[in-house]
Amino acid sequence: MYQPPHFREDDLAVQHALIRAHPLGLLVTLGSAGIEANPIPFVLEASASGPGILKAHLSRANPQWRNADPTQEALVVFQGPETYITPSWYAAKREHGKVVPTWNYAIVQARGRLTIRDDPDWLLQQIGAMTDAQETPRPEPWAVSDAPAPFVAAQLKGIVGIEIEITRIEGKWKVSQNRAEADRLGVSAGLRLSGDDASHRMADLVDARGASSRE
Template identity: 40%
Template sequence: MYIPSHFAEHRPEELARIIREYPLGVLVTHRAEGLDANHLPFEFDPDAGAHGVLKAHVARANPVWQRGASGSPVMVVFRGAEGYVSPNGYPSKHEAHRQVPTWNYEVVHAHGLLTVCDDERFVRGVVARLTRRHEAGEARPWKMSDATPEFIDGMLRNIVGIEIAVTSLVGKRKLSQNKEERDIRGAGEALQAKGLHPIGAAMLAAAAAKRG
């Protein structure tokens, strides 16, 4: 991934935040037939191992767990807040007309080593934790115990767990940091006015940081 220095994000807490807030990752693997990508919700433990551990599950019918032998290098892409930025949001555009459109975004690439966990206890734990987390905001959170044990047992037999020991996290937050503070702020406010609040708020924070 190309990362100009002003867009690089090295802070572990920010990288973990993006993964936590945007947990649907793209698992990229390489096999004899070429590259493969699977979209999976992950849980991330930043305190496990040297750089954290990612856990997820895949359908047993998905060949990724059979073709990806334990120990295989993989990458998971987590895309955070993003949005199109019009030059009209930059105050300086209306003075010198020297701005062009761009797309701002946050992204984390997690590199690591894959382990296949075809184990009922592991899979049950992953499903339970993902369910508790993502059901927490519901008016009546669904629990695994809401279904019959026989039904849950059958569903768990149809999935396989995967674990990725993260070897490095590469982050990029493209928030117009290479522009004037007023332009970052103006474009951030314009994005928020369009309803793109996450990326707009991130740009406003970047403007405040530049102001000091």
């Protein structure tokens, strides 16, 4: 990933927080069918020996798990907040007009070897952890155990688990850090006037990174 120094995010806790907030990762593998990519929800587990472990499952009918070359790194891309940035928000537009549009985003890329986990107990644990992560905040959370055990067992036969021990992880927060303070303030104000949640989340990132650049 192209990484200008001012956009790098190397704090593992910050990277992990984005993954947990946006667990639908794009799994990219290289194998007998060439490059394959599928969006897959992941569970992230901490690791004492590395940057973490990603666990997920694929439909057994999905050929990606069969085609992936186990000797090659897999790539998982987690996309956080992203928004278009109009130059109309920049103070510099009014000063000299030498501005262009851009796109702000926060993203994490994780790499590691892919291991197949075709074991019902492993799959049940993975599905339970993934479900709990999404259901716990709900007023009446659903649990895997709410479904009949024979039904769950039958469903498990239709999926295959994958596990990636992360060997390399990169974060990139491109949130207007390269702009002058007046431009950052204009971007934040413009995003907040947009009214949608994605724009508000990006405005929070612009404000937070702008504040840290002044410290």
